Amino acid sequence: xxxxxxxxxxxxxxxxxxxxxxxxxxxxxxxxxxxxxxxxxxxxxxxxxxxxxxxxxxxxxxxxxxxxxxxxxxxxxxxxxxxxxxxxxxxxxxxxxxxxxxxxxxxxxxxxxxxxxxxxxxxxxxxxxxxxxxxxxxxxxxxxxxxxxxxxxxxxxxxxxxxxxxxxxxxxxxxxxxxxxxxxxxxxxxxxxxxxxxxxxxxxxxxxxxxxxxxxxxxxxxxxxxxxxxxxxxxxxxxxxxxxxxxxxxxxxxx
Amino acid sequence: xxxxxxxxxxxxxxxxxxxxxxxxxxxxxxxxxxxxxxxxxxxxxxxxxxxxxxxxxxxxxxxxxxxxxxxxxxxxxxxxxxxxxxxxxxxxxxxxxxxxxxxxxxxxxxxxxxxxxxxxxxxxxxxxxxxxxxxxxxxxxxxxxxxxxxxxxxxxxxxxxxxxxxxxxxxxxxxxxxxxxxxxxxxxxxxxxxxxxxxxxxxxxxxxxxxxxxxxxxxxxxxxxxxxxxxxxxxxxxxxxxxxxxxxxxxxxxxxxxxxxxxxxxxxxxxxxxxxxxxxxxxxxxxxxxxxxxxxxxxxxxx
Numbered sequence: 003x004x005x006x007x008x009x010x011x012x013x014x015x016x017x018x019x020x021x022x023x024x025x026x027x028x029x030x031x032x033x034x035x036x037x038x039x040x041x042x043x044x045x046x047x048x049x050x051x052x053x054x055x056x057x058x059x060x061x062x063x064x065x066x067x068x069x070x071x072x073x074x075x076x077x078x079x080x081x082x083x084x085x086x087x088x089x090x091x092x093x094x095x096x097x098x099x100x101x102x103x104x105x106x107x108x109x110x111x112x113x114x115x116x117x118x119x120x121x122x123x124x125x126x127x128x129x130x131x132x133x134x135x136x137x138x139x140x141x142x143x144x145x146x147x148x149x150x151x152x153x154x155x156x157x158x159x160x161x162x163x164x165x166x167x168x169x170x171x172x173x174x175x176x177x178x179x180x181x182x183x184x185x186x187x188x189x190x191x192x193x194x195x196x197x198x199x200x201x202x203x204x205x206x207x208x209x210x211x212x213x214x215x216x217x218x219x220x221x222x223x224x225x226x227x228x229x230x231x232x233x234x235x236x237x238x239x240x241x242x243x244x245x246x247x248x249x250x251x252x253x254x255x256x257x
Numbered sequence: 258x259x260x261x262x263x264x265x266x267x268x269x270x271x272x273x274x275x276x277x278x279x280x281x282x283x284x285x286x287x288x289x290x291x292x293x294x295x296x297x298x299x300x301x302x303x304x305x306x307x308x309x310x311x312x313x314x315x316x317x318x319x320x321x322x323x324x325x326x327x328x329x330x331x332x333x334x335x336x337x338x339x340x341x342x343x344x345x346x347x348x349x350x351x352x353x354x355x356x357x358x359x360x361x362x363x364x365x366x367x368x369x370x371x372x373x374x375x376x377x378x379x380x381x382x383x384x385x386x387x388x389x390x391x392x393x394x395x396x397x398x399x400x401x402x403x404x405x406x407x408x409x410x411x412x413x414x415x416x417x418x419x420x421x422x423x424x425x426x427x428x429x430x431x432x433x434x435x436x437x438x439x440x441x442x443x444x445x446x447x448x449x450x451x452x453x454x455x456x457x458x459x460x461x462x463x464x465x466x467x468x469x470x471x472x473x474x475x476x477x478x479x480x481x482x483x484x485x486x487x488x489x490x491x492x493x494x495x496x497x498x499x500x501x502x503x504x505x506x507x508x509x510x511x512x513x514x515x516x517x518x519x520x521x522x523x524x525x526x527x528x529x530x531x532x533x534x535x536x537x538x539x540x541x542x543x544x545x546x547x548x549x550x551x552x553x554x555x556x557x558x559x560x
Contacts, residue, residue: 003289004289004290005289005290006290006528006529006530044527044528049321049322050321051319052319052320052321052322052323052324052474052527053319053324053526053527054526054527093528095529220314220315221315221317221318222317223317223324223326223523223526224525224526224529226286226529227282227286228280228281228282228286228287228525228526229279229280229317229326229328229526230279230302230311230316230328230331231315231316231317231326231328232314232317233311233314233316233331234314235313235314239308239310240310240311240331
């Protein structure tokens with residue numbers, strides 16, 4: 003069940019020049035959160051920010067009633083949240099949206115571009131606990147954008163691409179050599195990142211007959227299926243990314 | 258104890274706080290946050306005769322103190338509503354009011370006739386003010402003859418409470434209000450959204466797929482308040498005031514300007530519990546001011 007609550011800032015740790023982890027905690031037990039779910043965070047005291055901002059959960063800690071979010075500064079809302087101090091109160095509506103499917107004992111590929119890696123810390127842990135064999139590939143502009151490699155290495159093989167070639171293979175994510183290998187074979191592919199990247203991953207998956215789940219990020223006003231602003235065209239008509247997503251089987255999309 | 262109840266035509270509202278169409282779904286989306294039965298009324302998401310996909314993405318843009326939307330009346334049509342949604346919401350302990358839309362007068366009539374058969378919907382809100390559809394919608398609400406024609410036609414087939422929702426995109430809102438009152442409206446809702454637009458300077462492109470959309474939120478409140486006051490002074494039917502109400506103080510201002518009841522709209526997106534807080538805030542205000550009946554506050558602006 004979703005709820006609205008005040009949480010307090012436990013920590014903000016900057017990972018590079020434009021992204022940080024926002025950690026919030028409360029006194030109540032955190033709600034049941036699944037990999038792929040998101041939260042709508044209210045940004046107070048900024049005259050240019052009117053609506054809440056949606057963020058995927060990065061991680062949670064039930065012992066300390068804490069949840070965390072990976073935030074990339076892209077505008078006024080994400081910038082303002084990064085200026086909060088420890089103890090500041092933040093109003094959150096959560097958990098929202100659907101979740102990634104979790105198979106058992108399968109071979110899976112996770113593709114994360116830029117801030118699209120956020121939901122994969124939780125997903126990877128869940129996949130690992132169900133005996134799946136995991137390959138993770140992340141892409142960014144430069145080595146500074148390749149984050150959480152240490153966490154991902156605990157789940158399986160970790161690959162990366164950077165556009166400037168400063169880490170991993172040079173190029174964009176879908177140019178990685180893994181996609182052209184003869185033995186490229188997975189039971190399921192996960193994708194989250196810029197839409198162009200997810201579309202390219204979805205195409206590879208479709209061509210190879212592999213199911214693919216993508217987590218979409220659309221502009222939304224509410225986050226709980228009321229404003230009807232975050233729609234995605236699907237084979238079943240327009241659907242709300244906030245309630246029928248954010249995770250979609252890419253074969254159901256009109257990509 | 259203060260009395261928050263208010264009568265709008267045949268409707269007895271337990272309090273003057275309703276939720277605006279298109280910002281509260283069908284009410285059931287909010288049950289995790291509070292009991293929709295505590296509201297004075299729920300104006301459900303706009304209905305049309307047939308399924309409408311609405312406009313392409315993007316259909317929303319944040320603005321200073323507000324937002325633009327260009328949803329375009331996305332809904333699955335009246336038959337889907339009657340079969341799938343109405344049974345789930347019909348027993349809410351409040352008035353469920355249907356927001357009625359059409360591209361032609363005939364469509365408004367046909368839809369009204371279907372809703373008339375639903376026992377638990379005691380009123381309709383005739384939407385002649387949607388700015389986001391190519392045909393009908395606001396076109397009916399920006400000229401007196403067409404507003405009169407559609408109101409009159411629907412009045413002839415509907416005996417329950419008929420509320421007409423006006424567009425603020427007119428030169429003289431009082432004239433529009435008088436026109437629909439003369440055509441048989443039992444109450445007036447105002448305002449719908451203001452036609453606006455937003456541009457991304459870097460890409461030189463509009464932020465909405467439809468280029469223009471409807472502006473809502475606190476940025477429109479002073480204009481909406483002025484329009485409610487202008488309409489209240491000339492009509493003899495009650496007004497549902499709305500436009501950027503974010504808290505109890507805003508709601509009270511609308512009541513003082515002449516709203517018998519108010520609708521909370523865009524604020525529902527940001528704080529889904531805000532209608533509840535507004536009901537409590539009005540109650541506290543009345544206790545503080547020594548006002549026994551909320552009806553005594555309607556139009557109580559002192560000038």
